[in-house]
Amino acid sequence: MIVAIDGPAASGKGTLARRLAAHYGLPHLDSGLLYRAVAHHVAARGGDLHDPEAATQAARALDAATLGDPALRGRHAGEGASIVSAHPGVRAALLDFQRSFAATPPGAVIDGRDIGTVICPDAEVKIFVTASAEERARRRASELAGRGEPVDQAAILEDIRRRDERDTTRAVAPLKAADDAVTLDTTNLDAEAAFRAALAIVEGNPKRRRTA
Ligand SMILES: Nc1ncnc2c1ncn2[C@@H]1O[C@H](COP(=O)(O)OP(=O)(O)OP(=O)(O)O)[C@@H](O)[C@H]1O
Ligand SMILES: Nc1ccn([C@@H]2O[C@H](COP(=O)(O)O)[C@@H](O)[C@H]2O)c(=O)n1
Numbered sequence: 001m002i003v004a005i006d007g008p009a010a011s012g013k014g015t016l017a018r019r020l021a022a023h024y025g026l027p028h029l030d031s032g033l034l035y036r037a038v039a040h041h042v043a044a045r046g047g048d049l050h051d052p053e054a055a056t057q058a059a060r061a062l063d064a065a066t067l068g069d070p071a072l073r074g075r076h077a078g079e080g081a082s083i084v085s086a087h088p089g090v091r092a093a094l095l096d097f098q099r100s101f102a103a104t105p106p107g108a109v110i111d112g113r114d115i116g117t118v119i120c121p122d123a124e125v126k127i128f129v130t131a132s133a134e135e136r137a138r139r140r141a142s143e144l145a146g147r148g149e150p151v152d153q154a155a156i157l158e159d160i161r162r163r164d165e166r167d168t169t170r171a172v173a174p175l176k177a178a179d180d181a182v183t184l185d186t187t188n189l190d191a192e193a194a195f196r197a198a199l200a201i202v203e204g205n206p207k208r209r210r211t212a
Contacts (some may be wrong), residue, residue, distance in 0.1 A: 031112035039101025056089030
């Protein structure tokens with residue numbers, strides 16, 4: 001079974017994807033890490049994130065073994081990822097890795113921005129997870145505070161809005177719900193309630209194939 005989970009920054013798609021993957025015994029891919037790794041690679045070499053050549057080369061040379069680097073989880077990598085991800089060459093270079101991850105039995109849960117629309121248009125289950133920008137900023141702020149990092153909620157909200165704008169308006173693979181995705185608005189749902197709602201979507205999906 002392939003489960004595609006898309007949505008804007010800090011909507012909780014990663015949290016949901018991890019829980020669904022554990023529940024169904026499927027591997028999970030956080031596709032945002034791929035773009036974060038590309039941005040990190042370019043920046044670490046003093047390159048320009050807006051340069052399509054530099055970013056595309058970094059995407060072609062990407063080593064999936066580096067995806068666990070904690071530096072990729074930071075705010076700068078997220079901001080950089082939203083810049084490099086707009087280059088068509090970067091997206092093309094990362095396509096095969098994601099598709100083969102999904103196509104390897106028994107399937108996968110993948111979260112990102114274009115999983116249901118571009119990477120896995122035939123996924124059995126597609127969920128578009130969303131929440132208000134204010135609630136997403138609140139969640140991100142409490143995540144950072146929990147890690148002992150400085151928190152400026154207004155700056156985080158601005159960050160989220162800027163990322164939403166870039167991700168939804170870029171020419172290639174913009175963030176949007178696939179026509180056959182079920183939208184799950186988690187603004188008023190805690191993580192447990194969101195998981196229960198997602199589970200109901202998977203279980204109720206007629207295209208779902210049993211994997212066990
Ligand atoms: N339904 C929820 N209610 C409250 N907090 C949540 C909920 N879902 C996730 N969170 C928390 O919000 C934060 C962001 O969640 P998560 O990392 O899953 O979002 P994301 O959409 O994957 O983010 P990104 O796009 O940056 O990868 C985390 O601290 C997570 O624990
Ligand atoms: N399938 C995807 C996943 C991510 N991106 C871009 O990367 C940025 C960081 O993603 P996170 O999920 O880790 O926040 C994101 O803002 C997108 O610009 C993408 O384009 N496609």
